[in-house]
Amino acid sequence: MRLNFTKNMLLDLVYPKRCPICGQPAPFGSGICPECRRRLPIIETKRCGKCGKPVEDFEKLCPDCAKGEHLYDRGLGIYMYDETMRRAISELKYKGRREYGEVFGELVCENARSELMYWKPDCLIPIPLHPQRARERGYNQAEVIAHAISEKSGIPTRTDILIRTMETDRMKELSAKDRTNNMIRAFSAAGDCRGLRRVVLIDDIYTTGATIDAASAVLRSAGIDEIYFLAVCIGGGFMVSY
Ligand SMILES: [Zn+2]
Ligand SMILES: [Zn+2]
Structure with a gap:
């Protein structure tokens, strides 16, 4: 442990x-x-x-959620996915800037403290990457974010519950429902879900909700009752006008 700490300190000096x-x-x-x-x-x-997207003062739900199509209980993203965040998240995902995920995890935890206290999750579940993608990238950014939240909140991260069994193609052309169905095929529940009643899914960006919906469908059929999500950013969809 001590050796690890020293090694990390040294790495910080060499690669700040x-x-x-x-x-x-x-x-x-x-x-x-x-x-x-x-x-x-x-x-x-x-x-x-x-879904936590910005709404007008008189609205309880956004137009999407008013249709009642989401499969999770509730959730939120902390920041808008603007140009600043787009650059930071892209460097986290594609340029090896793993430490950005640690910072964003801490910020999510600070800003969602009351939700985490209210939801009382048994664990955090990062949205999995396909193992091959994770190997190329060196890490799964959602997992880095989740671990940082765990460290600050004491809520454990479980990476054995939800796994990615398939890579998905680009889904830009698909409707929201087709995207969700496509994603459901890409995930499966594994590991031991006993004792898990409430979980929080963790991801970097929430856009249409297809990924979170698909993960929720899979976890619900594995017997988990309450499913929430936390994301660093909220992007896309109708709220570009805000
Ligand atoms: Zn909504
Ligand atoms: Zn700065």
């Missing part, structure tokens, strides 16, 4: 962790500069009671 927003070496002991943190596009307007 960078701030996900400005890309400069982050202040020691914090993954993000205080001024960059203030620039993050946090959602402060009223949110949809189901």
